[in-house]
Amino acid sequence: MKAVVYEKYGSPDVLELKDINKPIPKRNEVLIRVYTTSVSAGDWRLRKADPFLARLFNGLFKPRRVKVLGFELAGVVEEVGEKVQSLKRGDAVFASCGLRFGGYAEYACLPANELISLMPSNMTFEEAATVPVGGLTALRFLRQNNVKANDKVLIYGASGSVGTFAVQIAKSFNAEVTAVCSTANTRLVSQLGAHHIIDYTQTDFLKAETRFDFVFDAVGKTSKSACRHLLKPGGKFITVKGSPKSRPDDLSTLKEMIEAGNLITVIDRRYTLEQIREAHAYVESFRKKGNVVINIIPGQEQQQL
Template sequence: MKAVFYERYGAPDVLTLQDIDKPVPKSDEVLIKVYATSVTAGDWRMRKADPFVARLFNGLFRPKRVKILGFELSGVIEEVGKNVKSFKPGDAVFAFCGYKFGGYAEYRCLPENDIIVLKPTNMTFEEAATIPLGSLTALSRLRKGNITEGKKVLIYGASGSVGTFTIQLARHFGAEITTVCSTNNLDLVKSMGAHKTVDYTKMDFTTIDDKFDLIFDAVGKMKKSGSKKLLKPDGKFISVNGQTKPTQQDLFLIKELIEAGKLTTVIDRTYNLEEIQDAHRYVEQFRKRGNVSVRVASE
């Protein structure tokens, strides 16, 4: 099978398409024929070893633990281990690989009890592959911020993957949403469900006359000190930085919201697996709206 490897840290050029052996599922695993994956900030940061802590996880001088990137994927189960009960060959699924990565390949084995769920019936494989990381990150941060109906939420960096999912999930929970983004993305965040918008190219959002129960930095660029005067006395500042520890049940909830028409994905661009270097270059520019999908196989 074909897979995208990287054996040294650096620019997108370190990513190379290689032929390797097709994996064989263990007794508790499923073998997924991957139809689509994505490029996220987590992927290019691991490739580049930025921040430095990535080296502590994956090897100080070169990648050791993870050599095939790809946080998330969608595809069809081709084979199941003898002890697998929840899935069968032919099931269309989407999955969060987490820090095991592995989505940049034609096949991926994952344990049955990992974060794998049947694909939403109203989404293509390319759409579904962009869902798990951004939506589960948004869900975990909103829960950490004790999101409830009526709370006032400010989302900084609202037009990216995590940001667009956060808007929709906050709306689902009944929050009042203010977003911060550039002029080009005002219409996008409004279409996602933002009640108010602040164009950071025209004004300093920290000067707005409002107080919030929760401020969420969806891109990891905002200083906590800059949010203090915008928070209510018992308000919380939450950043996207840090690990996400979702469950399979969380992805079930996301699937239900998608099929109910309450959650969707925004895809900026789609690349083929052979174009993975170009996809990484684009995402690393911090200009993408929503998500970037990668087509691994034809549907």
């Protein structure tokens, strides 16, 4: 099968399209024909070993544990292990690959656990493939901190993958959402449901007069000390640099929200597996809006269940 492999850390040029062995599912795994994957921050950071601590996870001098990136995917189950009962051959699924990665390939084996679910019935494969990383991150942080109705929530980096999901999820919790983004993205975050928008190219959000119950740094570019004065007494600063707690129903909750019409995904650009270097370079430039997808099988912007 074809897969994008990297044998050393570095720029997008280290990514190479190669033929490798097709994986065989273990007793508790499913083999998925991958239709679409994405380029997330986790992908390019592991490729680049940025931060340096990534080397402690994946090999000090070169990649050892993960050589095929791809943090999330959507596709069709082709084979199931003998212990798997929750899924069957032919099921359309979307999934987080977890720390095993592996989405940049024609096939991937994943455990049949809470990180894989039947696809939402109202999404294409490429839409579904962009939900697990950004959607799960946003949901987990907002749930963990008990964001609720009438809370005032400021979301910094509202036009990124985590940010676009966070705006919608916070709104679905009936919170009052203030989104921080650039001029080019104000219309987008407004359409996603933000009640107030701060254009950081025109106004320093740190000078906002409103005090918030939560400040959510969805891009990891600010700090608690910088935002402390924006918080109400007892308010909380949330950052994607943290580690949110997971729940077994996280992915199924996102699926229900999508099918209820309360959550969509934003796709900025589409690439093929052969264009993976270009896709990585674009995402690493920090210019993307929402998500960047890699269509391994062409035409996934049209194909729905």
